Amino acid sequence: MTEKKAENARLDLAIEVKEQRCTGCVACMKACPTKAIRLRESKPIILPELCVECGECIRACPQRAVAPKVLNYRDLAQFKVTALLPSRVLYTQFGENVMPNDILLALKKMGFDYVFDGAYYCEWVTLAVHDWLAKHTEVRTAIAPTCPVVLRIIAKRFPELIPNIIPIAPPREVAAKHIRRLLIRKLGLADEEIGVFHVTPCAANIASINHPLTVHNSSLNGCLGLHDLFGDILKNLKKITDEDRETMLFKAGGAGIGWGLSREQPEITGGGERMLYVSGLNETMEVLDQISSGRLADFRYVECYTCPDGCLGGPLTVDNRFTARATLAKLIKMFGTLTRVRPGDVEAWARQGFFQADKQVVSQQIQIDRDPRQAMIKLKKMNDLTKKLPGMLCGACGAPDCRTLAEDVVLDRAEMSDCPFYANSGAAGKVEA
Amino acid sequence: MSLYRQEFEIAANDFIHAGEASLEVKKVLREVGVDADLLRRVAIAAYEGEINVVIHGNGGRMVLDLIENGIEIVFEDEGPGIPDVELAMREGFSTASPEAREMGFGAGMGLPNIKRNTDELTIDTEVGRGTRLAIRFHHDWNHQP
DSSP, X not given: OOHHHHHHHHTTOSEEEOTTTOOOOOHHHHHOTTOOEEEETTEEEEOTXXXXXXXXXXXXXXXXXXXEOOOOTTOOTTOSEEEEEEOGGGGGSSOTTSOHHHHHHHHHHTTOSEEOOHHHHHHHHHHHHHHHHHHOTTOXXXXXXXXXXXXXXXXXXXXXXXXXBOOBOOHHHHHHHHHHHHHHHHHOOOGGGEEEEEEESOSHHHHHHHXXXXXXXXXXXXXXXHHHHHHHHHHHHTTOOTXXXXXXXXXXXXXXXXXXXXXXXXXXXXXXXXXXXXESHHHHXXXXXXXXXXXXXXXXXXXXXXXXXXXGGOTTOOSOHHHHHXXXXXXXXXXXXXXXXXXXXXXXXXXXXXXXXXXXXXXXXXXXXXXXXXXXXXXXXXXXXXHHSOOOOOOTTSSSSHHHHHHHXXXXXXXXXXXXXXXXXXXXXXXXX | OEEEEEEEEEOTTOTTTTTHHHHHHHHHHHHTTOOHHHHHHHHHHHHHHHHHHHHTSSSEEEEEEEETTEEXXXXXXXXXXXXXXXXXXXXXXXXXXXXXXXXXXXXXXXXXXXXXXXXXXXXXXXXXXXXXXEEEEEOOTTOOO
């Protein structure tokens, strides 16, 4: 294992670089919205303190060298019982003629012991969020707790918004907790004998299991990539018989299927208050900034997803997000926009503690220096150094732009002479970086 | 004495880029670690001040100074000036153009909002010559949140 690989593994990032595939083309470094990637000896390294696990680098890599650390589903033998919890996005990936229940049955045929409907648990959380909003009118612009990248961006860049995050666990955690209790009671097994896995379109979900920000320990054992299961689901869809279909694994209504995907969710705010649906990483950062400046105070509830078009645009999806949206619209029309969950049940589950996020997001504010006076000196130095660089965005130094190289120099992780233009200009000898 | 200074040009009637200078100010303040409440107050005041220069001042400049006991931001323009400062400080009073109002600006909350969020405010203005607005926020750099 090279030093770089060891570094990435140690810090448990959800994204890894397969060096034998990488050609050092800089696509990932250019695509990274938080400037967390550098090239060293023509290979990318990810700076974990800057990475928010958004997966833009996975999308950008033309060699498929940047990959999510998903589990191989053929290799889960250490668990006596395996249970799957697919994201509701899975239902949108096979076109409008494939029914959600068939997709769940296909997964069952692939050999998983239990398959649960993730969308159904989204309905639980929809109602729990609705309840919370009704009881906490003091929080003006409440932020949905679902997208793990949004939580990471808030922790690193907008820690002042931590109190705005609705303290409810994301649907996948609520679901996994429930599934565990159910199976332990039903099968009499020990907790560690049951493996609960999330089928996800999202790289950040992997990180949210290894390092959850709103629960102490994840109830999930890992993530399977939606893209990885896709082919075998297709094969098994053909084998489903009418007799199989007598088993209903799918339990949700349109509200659950569309959670965070459909732009209209009247059940969340009761329809009386303004809500905002945001997708895209830069767009999310812009909106978070506006919230922190108090400029969106007339919006009660804001749901941000950093992938384009929300989870439908996740880096591990197969179908393009536009046809996926068309499929979603058809499904919602078919199943209605309401929830199948009864509000009374949600109250009972709330009493059992299924929803409560058991820890608050902790600030990981990125600062050039913790000491304000030192930070000022370093900022000034960074501005001065930036002016000495060519402003070419060439990436030849191993940083995505000149300002970032200047920052790296100030933070002792690079040298001015890494810039070939600067090194050749003869300035290198004269100026102390 | 300024511990750190950064200057920004602000273009007249450029609503697409309006707000970018105050965004930069916020970035600087995050780097030097000011607390959430102060950050919010500076952000609101800086944004309103910047918008004033865009809408009323025919463009101008904004200078951020981190000073020994706080933060100072100065907005300078060579616009029409403010004939009646007392009136301009009143909530709801506005001379913004219909075009600016259509964009959601010009509610007459700019200066009052700035005043509400700052610790000190000085306006020097002369009709036909321009306006210089200086705002200050008290802060102890030795105290880390």
